[in-house]
Amino acid sequence: MTDPYDVHVIPVTVNAESIDSSGALAILYAASDELQQRYGGDGDNAHLNVDELRPPRGLFLVARFERHLVGGVGLRAIGEPKLHFAEVKRLWVRPDLRRGGVGLTLMNEIEIGARELGYVTLFLETGTAQPEALSLYASTGWTEIERYPVGVFSHPRAHRFKKDL
Secondary structure (H helix, E strand, C coil): CCCCCCCCCCCCEEEECCCCCHHHHHHHHHHHHHHHHHHCCCCCHHHCCHHHHCCCCCEEEEEEECCEEEEEEEEEEECCHHHCEEEEEEEEECHHHCCCCHHHHHHHHHHHHHHHCCCCEEEEEECCCCHHHHHHHHHCCCEEECCCCCCCCCCCCCEEEEEEC
């Protein structure tokens, strides 16, 4: 019998890719589709401008295992530029490879990328229909907060998190 808590680390390569690349778009669409399946509606696409995921203030990372897409995550600037805040968007890992360390690897890499871009504080939000995300963030140094920075959209029922870099 397989232990459901036995985590096998999947060796992935993670690279920054243009949000226009087929790999990045495939991940973005898969993430949006999963949000639609879990929550209904448009998968929060109304509140994400993909241009914000472009350099020089944004970033999109794609993870691959043996050249196959396995996950991705984006980063965009939020709030007043002088505050150096950014938001992590659309962390997604292929469902059959979850609990294999891909999400953790992507989050570690997006934090490195955020530091390189000069960000000092990261924010993210997730919902109750994503228990695996809630668990990941709570176990990796993210602090749950009540509110997002002033002027930045956040879903009224979201769980919001913050991490100082």
